[in-house]
Amino acid sequence: MLAENDLRSRMQKLVAEILEIDAGTVSATSRLREDLGMDSLGSLELLSSISEELNIHLDIDDAMGIVTFADACSFVEDAMHRQSGGDARA
């Protein structure tokens, strides 16, 4: 399973690739919509890419509550944790 830092840097790289921006401009508190300009389709595209890359299932309904980049990372970490057999985070 990926270390937390590895996952975050991979996701940072993906966001930068999708938006064609410098990865350094993506911080934990960056809001996907307001700060990074991702529309709902763009946010789902990001999660879809991660889902395929990590071979995990990301629930589309739960994904709708994601606001910041940190939220997206936590969401993916939770899904990985659950699907690797661990307990879900609170």
Add this chain to the structure above:
Amino acid sequence: MLAPDTSTAGASAAERELLVAEVRRFAGRHVDGNAIERAGRVPDEVVAGLRDLGAFGIALPAEHGGSGLGVGDACAVVEELARWDRSVATMVGLHSGLGTRGIVSLARPDVAAAWLPRLASGECIGAFAATEACAGSDLMAMRTTARFEGDEIVLDGEKSYVTNGRFAGCYTVVARTGARGHALVLVPRGTPGVAIGPEEHKLGIRASSTVTLSFTNVRVPASHLLGSAEGGLDEAYAVLSWGRTVLASGCVGTMQAALDATAQHVATRRQFRRTLGEFPAVRTRVAGMAAMLFAARAVTREAAEAIDRGAPSDHPSMVAKIFASDRTFEVCDAAVQLHGALGVLEDVGVARLLRDCRVTRIFEGANDVLLLRIAAARLTKREAAPRVGTASSHADGCDAVGALLDAAADVLRTRYGAAVVAKQGVLLHLGRAEVAHAAAVASARAAGTRDSDADLADLAVRRLLGEARAELDALAGCIDVDRISARVAERLYGAPPKDRPQAFARPEERP
């Protein structure tokens, strides 16, 4: 975000009929589509006549010299103009929607007071500049910038395909502000640094002005910011709801023109000792054209009514735009076909209708991209498909297909989760099913308004529900189709770039 107020009050049905009748009288006397196309521009006397009619101020506020009517009324006028000439309709429609809506909804009061009276009278015509050479449906990719310096906004960049660009008196420009924000900025014609390129030579609407605008160190007062300094893209999307709905109404007008020409032709053209109109195959085809016109008008009216009552209009305006533009092309193609060889002669007029309507499937959001957005919204918002909601013989049929749509969305959510957005073949089928179903529902609702419409609604609903079911059936097999399509595309134009991010590579390509 500063949300634009898009609600408006409309005219009564009787007032709207009078308005349309007046436009029809004027257009019948002065608007000759073939002559206008040959001239390559809308004649000055037609523009002057439209000013006298008040066509440019229909949806602009009464306190600024407009008629203060709603988008539904603007649509009725544009529909009528499109029956006579699509370039004229495009000029008025663009002005009434994208060209002025940002100013009406978002301008500071002093800026609105300075510009709207001239826009309402038609002395000044509005234009909207968002698209760039590398930023079409993907507006996030735009490079034109707006930066704030003291009490000025400075613009640099280039905008493509600006409708009304040659003669517009002001431009609503969408530009990037900072790293990710966008803003709408009002730029007057003649501002130093604004350069207007030559007219584009187009497939259709050849008398409509389409130019490239360049901005080099263009400085306008900071008061010309329309709305917020960062949320301009959201504001642009809100303005686009108007634009798409008005565009759909133009499509309805073009369909009406194609149907009128076809009905007249098949009633008089004789082959095999009978008029064409006596052949059952022709009767079925012409009736199908009329049914699609009925459905397009119904779905466009629903979008306009949503805007006029201030309801969410992004979705209905996308549905109306996709449906009306796709079906207009289909109906105009049928018109050419039913005219036989005459159909391809320019003087007959139906060839021009076909050419003129083609761009509407691309204008204001390419239909394929909008279909993906509609499908993504269906999957993420968990709203049930619309139901007829009134007493109708079609309610059960529409609602059954609506339930199928909801079930299909549930299956896709469960099976793919967030990864579903990568399944664009699936999304397109879902989007097409949703548009066909929405048009069927709108037709069923419209059936009750006039007895004479019952047969048209019946035909439209039957056909559209059949199409929606077929799209849903196609969902099941389209994963294999996607894989085969990818292989065919690869043979046609090469393998994906080697440096493509692994996240976008197919699983079999990954190391």
